[in-house]
Amino acid sequence: xxxxxxxxxxxxxxxxxxxxxxxxxxxxxxxxxxxxxxxxxxxxxxxxxxxxxxxxxxxxxxxxxxxxxxxxxxxxxxxxxxxxxxxxxxxxxxxxxxxxxxxxxxxxxxxxxx
Amino acid sequence: xxxxxxxxxxxxxxxxxxxxxxxxxxxxxxxxxxxxxxxxxxxxxxxxxxxxxxxxxxxxxxxxxxxxxxxxxxxxxxxxxxxxxxxxxxxxxxxxxxxxxxxxxxxxxxxxxxxxxxxxxxxxxxxxxxxxxxxxxxxxxxxxxxxxxxxxxxxxxxxxxxxxxxxxxxxxxxxxxxxxxxxxxxxxxxxxxxxxxxxxxxxxxxxxxxxxxxxxxxxxxxxxxxxxxxxxxxxxxxxxxxxxxxxxxxxxxxxxxxxxxxxxxxxxxxxxxxxxxxxxxxxxxxxxxxxxxxxxxxxxxxxxxxxxxxxxxxx
Numbered sequence: 435x436x437x438x439x440x441x442x443x444x445x446x447x448x449x450x451x452x453x454x455x456x457x458x459x460x461x462x463x464x465x466x467x468x469x470x471x472x473x474x475x476x477x478x479x480x481x482x483x484x485x486x487x488x489x490x491x492x493x494x495x496x497x498x499x500x501x502x503x504x505x506x507x508x509x510x511x512x513x514x515x516x517x518x519x520x521x522x523x524x525x526x527x528x529x530x531x532x533x534x535x536x537x538x539x540x541x542x543x544x545x546x547x548x
Numbered sequence: 549x550x551x552x553x554x555x556x557x558x559x560x561x562x563x564x565x566x567x568x569x570x571x572x573x574x575x576x577x578x579x580x581x582x583x584x585x586x587x588x589x590x591x592x593x594x595x596x597x598x599x600x601x602x603x604x605x606x607x608x609x610x611x612x613x614x615x616x617x618x619x620x621x622x623x624x625x626x627x628x629x630x631x632x633x634x635x636x637x638x639x640x641x642x643x644x645x646x647x648x649x650x651x652x653x654x655x656x657x658x659x660x661x662x663x664x665x666x667x668x669x670x671x672x673x674x675x676x677x678x679x680x681x682x683x684x685x686x687x688x689x690x691x692x693x694x695x696x697x698x699x700x701x702x703x704x705x706x707x708x709x710x711x712x713x714x715x716x717x718x719x720x721x722x723x724x725x726x727x728x729x730x731x732x733x734x735x736x737x738x739x740x741x742x743x744x745x746x747x748x749x750x751x752x753x754x755x756x757x758x759x760x761x762x763x764x765x766x767x768x769x770x771x772x773x774x775x776x777x778x779x780x781x782x783x784x785x786x787x788x789x790x791x792x793x794x795x796x797x798x799x800x801x802x803x804x805x806x807x808x809x810x811x812x813x814x815x816x817x818x819x820x821x822x823x824x825x826x827x828x829x830x831x832x833x834x835x836x837x838x839x840x841x842x843x844x845x846x847x848x849x850x851x852x853x854x855x856x857x858x859x860x861x862x863x
Contacts, residue, residue, distance in 0.1 A: 503711075520798050
């Protein structure tokens with residue numbers, strides 16, 4: 435019985451373990467980029483189609499992408515956005531640029547999928 | 549004796565994901581389990597591997613020429629630990645891990661792969677034997693389970709957040725209500741076993757809520773010494789999913805599956821099972837990727853944690 439309680443406790447620890455939040459360093463460095471523009475080739479798409487989206491910056495930074503629904507293909511400053519049968523509607527695509535001084539800026543666009 | 553052996557067989561029944569989502573691979577599972585209660589002070593460990601493959605699209609119950617995802621597959625590992633706390637009450641915890649959850653695309657003549665991997669969810673279940681008649685070989689058990697997502701934060705690969713259909717964890721909580729009905733027919737040496745489950749899903753941080761599921765599995769088994777053949781017919785009904793409170797028209801549907809299973813038991817302690825899931829009939833709301841097949845391998849081990857329980861196991 436004792437062994438079982440220990441086992442349950444250990445499994446419980448795994449199940450409820452929380453991820454440590456990354457502490458954000460203080461933002462004391464100069465911003466190393468200017469986020470000029472976020473632009474898509476098409477602002478509306480048929481389900482099953484894709485469009486190219488480009489983030490234009492001046493300077494140096496890394497790119498992170500997310501969307502409210504749909505699929506993003508590729509990495510870097512230019513990606514493809516597409517949506518399958520699941521995803522009719524208006525979707526926000528967000529690009530966040532971050533530099534090595536931990537400065538970041540995000541822009542978003544909306545693409546309508548029909 | 550035969551009865552004990554039968555009860556020990558693994559009745560593969562998948563709670564958590566079962567149905568594919570609108571555009572993504574045939575998803576596994578929360579667990580494969582004997583849905584009855586365990587003998588008092590008995591520990592049961594069940595591990596399993598599942599592979600599933602989906603390709604092509606279906607609109608309602610017929611093929612569709614819609615093209616987006618070429619095919620999807622996933623490989624899943626699960627672990628379930630159950631313990632008979634009392635003669636009538638069994639507690640279980642199960643956890644799952646996606647080795648991969650992959651979608652392959654061909655877009656503008658270029659191949660793309662979206663792939664997620666990682667922990668899926670953990671489910672805590674309590675099961676209580678409401679009625680048991682040893683003379684008539686009949687029993688009825690009910691269970692209640694709570695599913696916790698492994699992560700509520702969507703997985704990001706190379707700076708790109710993965711789509712819902714390849715996320716290893718759906719990010720939402722779940723509640724399952726289960727019932728288990730067992731009847732043994734001594735004369736015909738046939739056992740019948742029925743499982744019902746209702747699975748309710750909550751919204752995740754992306755404001756997406758998977759549809760609720762209603763599942764019925766009917767099992768027939770025949771035991772030949774250490775080998776058992778089990779035939780399962782499973783009915784799965786899934787309601788529409790919702791995103792930002794709006795119905796996702798291409799989600800949910802209905803599936804009827806035939807699942808043959810072969811089990812091999814050693815010393816009433818170890819059980820190895822192989823099963824194959826074959827869809828007989830599928831009806832998808834809207835247009836969705838088609839589940840083709842899935843197979844699983846299960847390894848099950850039972851241990852009595854007291855002398856009495858050990859004797860029971862070894863009987």
